[in-house]
Amino acid sequence: MLMTISSNSYESLPAGLYRGTFASVEADETSKGKAWKWKFHVNDPKASGKTVCEFSDAEGPPTLRNKTGRFLQALAGKALAEGTGINPDDYVGKSYLLVIEPKPDKPGETRLSTFSAI
Numbered sequence: 001m002l003m004t005i006s007s008n009s010y011e012s013l014p015a016g017l018y019r020g021t022f023a024s025v026e027a028d029e030t031s032k033g034k035a036w037k038w039k040f041h042v043n044d045p046k047a048s049g050k051t052v053c054e055f056s057d058a059e060g061p062p063t064l065r066n067k068t069g070r071f072l073q074a075l076a077g078k079a080l081a082e083g084t085g086i087n088p089d090d091y092v093g094k095s096y097l098l099v100i101e102p103k104p105d106k107p108g109e110t111r112l113s114t115f116s117a118i
Contacts, residue, residue, distance in 0.1 A: 015110050018044040018098045025088045034058040040098055054112035077117035
């Protein structure tokens with residue numbers, strides 16, 4: 001489930017489009033193994049002050065077909081060729097349109113499906 005950080009508790013962010021700024025990507029450990037945790041601060045009036053987090057697999061390298069590779073391309077705002085290096089820190093503070101969608105296999109839960117530079 002896509003969770004947003006609010007004070008000391010988590011709450012779900014409803015499906016929709018939100019404006020946000022990229023905050024970080026950091027290594028994390030989930031029940032499924034090593035992951036990258038992507039964070040965006042929401043600056044949209046309908047959810048201002050919340051932080052959106054989404055995970056992508058960190059067990060393998062980013063590719064043009066996996067979620068980590070797709071998120072790196074979204075950060076850069078362009079398609080990337082194989083062998084291209086991207087430093088996520090270069091994009092901290094940049095604005096993005098966040099696409100929050102319902103999880104198809106878990107009614108009532110949402111996730112960050114993608115984002116686009118604005």
